[in-house]
Amino acid sequence: MPGQESVKTPSPGAIVSVRGSVVDVRFDEHLPPIYSVLRAGDQGRIIIEVLAQLDARHVRGIALTPTQGLARGMAVQDTGGPLEVPVGNEILSRMFDVFGNVIDRGAPLSKFELRSVHQAPPPLARRSTKSEIFETGIKAIDVLMPLERGGKAGLFGGAGVGKTVLLTEMIHNMVGQHEGVSIFCGIGERCREGQELYHQMKEAGVLPNMVMVFGQMNEPPGARFRVGHAALTMAEYFRDDEHRDVLLLIDNIFRFIQAGMEVSGLMGQMPSRLGYQPTMGTELSRLEERIANTDTGAITSIQAVYVPADDFTDPAAVHTFSHLSASIVLSRKRASEGLFPAIDPLQSNSKMATPGIVGARHYGLAQDIRRTLAQYAQLKDIISMLGIEQLSPEDRNVVARARRLERFLTQPFFTTRQFTGLDGKLVSLEDALDGCERILRDEFKDYPESALYMIGAIKEAKGKAKPGSSTVESESKARSDPAAKSRHSASRTKPQPTPEHAGDAHES
Numbered sequence: 001m002p003g004q005e006s007v008k009t010p011s012p013g014a015i016v017s018v019r020g021s022v023v024d025v026r027f028d029e030h031l032p033p034i035y036s037v038l039r040a041g042d043q044g045r046i047i048i049e050v051l052a053q054l055d056a057r058h059v060r061g062i063a064l065t066p067t068q069g070l071a072r073g074m075a076v077q078d079t080g081g082p083l084e085v086p087v088g089n090e091i092l093s094r095m096f097d098v099f100g101n102v103i104d105r106g107a108p109l110s111k112f113e114l115r116s117v118h119q120a121p122p123p124l125a126r127r128s129t130k131s132e133i134f135e136t137g138i139k140a141i142d143v144l145m146p147l148e149r150g151g152k153a154g155l156f157g158g159a160g161v162g163k164t165v166l167l168t169e170m171i172h173n174m175v176g177q178h179e180g181v182s183i184f185c186g187i188g189e190r191c192r193e194g195q196e197l198y199h200q201m202k203e204a205g206v207l208p209n210m211v212m213v214f215g216q217m218n219e220p221p222g223a224r225f226r227v228g229h230a231a232l233t234m235a236e237y238f239r240d241d242e243h244r245d246v247l248l249l250i251d252n253i254f255r256f257i258q259a260g261m262e263v264s265g266l267m268g269q270m271p272s273r274l275g276y277q278p279t280m281g282t283e284l285s286r287l288e289e290r291i292a293n294t295d296t297g298a299i300t301s302i303q304a305v306y307v308p309a310d311d312f313t314d315p316a317a318v319h320t321f322s323h324l325s326a327s328i329v330l331s332r333k334r335a336s337e338g339l340f341p342a343i344d345p346l347q348s349n350s351k352m353a354t355p356g357i358v359g360a361r362h363y364g365l366a367q368d369i370r371r372t373l374a375q376y377a378q379l380k381d382i383i384s385m386l387g388i389e390q391l392s393p394e395d396r397n398v399v400a401r402a403r404r405l406e407r408f409l410t411q412p413f414f415t416t417r418q419f420t421g422l423d424g425k426l427v428s429l430e431d432a433l434d435g436c437e438r439i440l441r442d443e444f445k446d447y448p449e450s451a452l453y454m455i456g457a458i459k460e461a462k463g464k465a466k467p468g469s470s471t472v473e474s475e476s477k478a479r480s481d482p483a484a485k486s487r488h489s490a491s492r493t494k495p496q497p498t499p500e501h502a503g504d505a506h507e508s
Ligand SMILES: Nc1ncnc2c1ncn2[C@@H]1O[C@H](COP(=O)(O)OP(=O)(O)OP(=O)(O)O)[C@@H](O)[C@H]1O
Pocket: 157, 158, 159, 160, 161, 162, 163, 164, 165, 166, 189, 306, 340, 341, 342, 413, 416, 419, 420, 495
């Protein structure tokens, strides 16, 4: 295994103190530089990364493995180099940990090159600036916040609003058609999810162009802090040496910041705002700036960002926002209404959504959709106080249009088939735009809202319902007649937004 290869330039040291993951080591001859990797314990199993030189004889490091069994006076070997991971075509279809050991129970790598995980971002002159759209097949994203090829997109959301599901769906939709290499990096999330994803990808037959790297929540902070760098090093190899496009998926970049916070705390640094490390900005930009487009290839990255306590002003979320070219915000309210993917179109944005890039028609439509949804959001207060009947006929039309748009922008996912019972749908940008345009033109005014819910292209609405029952009427009927309501809901698959949700247009 690559991580366990022999020591290069032995220079013995001795452990002075061990406090959790923090290890102080004394070296009498040569003091190892920052980022050197030290090995201690049985067969050098305990791996320590030097983070500070305390004085002429002592260094302080963080263990990247559990420190069980480590004791004062034990010998420490300086490997003479930084943390390294294998790169090359051999790593395709394999699963690794932060040290570059294979963890998919397959045979160890036979031939490989090792590369340091600490690399500088590409210089300004080598960066490319072309803007191209990256289609995902997910209506809400392609229409309202198109992703950039070679850009960075963030999926923001609190706990359990569907970040992982959306990310997995994007992998599903893109990896098959993407000619390049995909790298999945799991940072500090559930181990189970890594295993599930591996098997899903294997079944889908896309593993040959994929690499997975995991430092999940069971691992020490040092390992979670470095696993992102390990994945990026592999991505950079494919971009710079093989000149291929790389799709880098990270779940979850917040855990990288959190691991940095733990490391910083262990090293005795004074915490900054809300307990975050004072170096959060530099740590994050050192990682994010390596994700870049160059003249040889592009790294497109999609990152899930956990938002602590749904607070979007949290420093971790704010810092991450500033690195992204598209931010997709998932809202708990929508998730609770069953409107999946729970994307909040009014809070999400993309710098690609300009007429010069997406074209005048797409831009105009996206603006119209946003305007309609924003008007509906404003009218919601009035509706909840006075009832929909008090609105002017124009406003009522806006509400009807907005609710149909909201439903049309939901989509059944391939990856959620087990719990929704619906087959996934991939929708082309053209179909998605077409549907939105026709809804804005009131072509679907006479269709019940549910006909537009969880469908793919707009033509499926025709098959799902017969025109004739107008919204407001059908909603009030459903409300006054509980039997009709339950019939209505029983005929649909979960998650079901309508009965209670339809009521929110009338709550008084
Ligand atoms: N598109 C969807 N369709 C149907 N259900 C969904 C969808 N997205 C999310 N869900 C539901 O929400 C649950 C949580 O989703 P997910 O695990 O993706 O959340 P998360 O944001 O990654 O949470 P965490 O922060 O805990 O990792 C899923 O198990 C599923 O029940």
